[in-house]
Amino acid sequence: MIASEEVFDGLISPTFVMGDFKPDNILVQHKTNGWQLSGIIDYTTGNFSDEIADLPKMVAMYHDNGEEELAKQFTVYYKSLRSKRHFH
Numbered sequence: 050m051i052a053s054e055e056v057f058d059g060l061i062s063p064t065f066v067m068g069d070f071k072p073d074n075i076l077v078q079h080k081t082n083g084w085q086l087s088g089i090i091d092y093t094t095g096n097f098s099d100e101i102a103d104l105p106k107m108v109a110m111y112h113d114n115g116e117e118e119l120a121k122q123f124t125v126y127y128k129s130l131r132s133k134r135h136f137h
Contacts, residue, residue: 068094070103071110100131 067074069091076088104127111120 064097064100066096066098066100066102067092068096068103069106071106 067089074089074091075086076090077084078087104124107123108120111117111123
């Protein structure tokens with residue numbers, strides 16, 4: 050068995066990993082009910098794998114900017130979403 054095959058078999062659905070997930074590559078739009086995601090750009094390093102691969106870049110960015118509380122909130126929220134949907 051190929052090493053990654055076991056992981057992919059455990060995913061409920063294929064997961065696209067952007068590879069360059071950061072605020073500079075996210076587009077938002079203000080609507081009457083608040084801000085909403087309107088697009089994501091720059092898929093140069095995109096691949097199909099475990100979505101957690103996108104997490105370190107965002108957490109490091111928050112830490113580098115002295116926003117440790119945002120890093121913590123992002124990680125906690127990400128973990129709560131992940132635990133609800135991706136693995137059997």
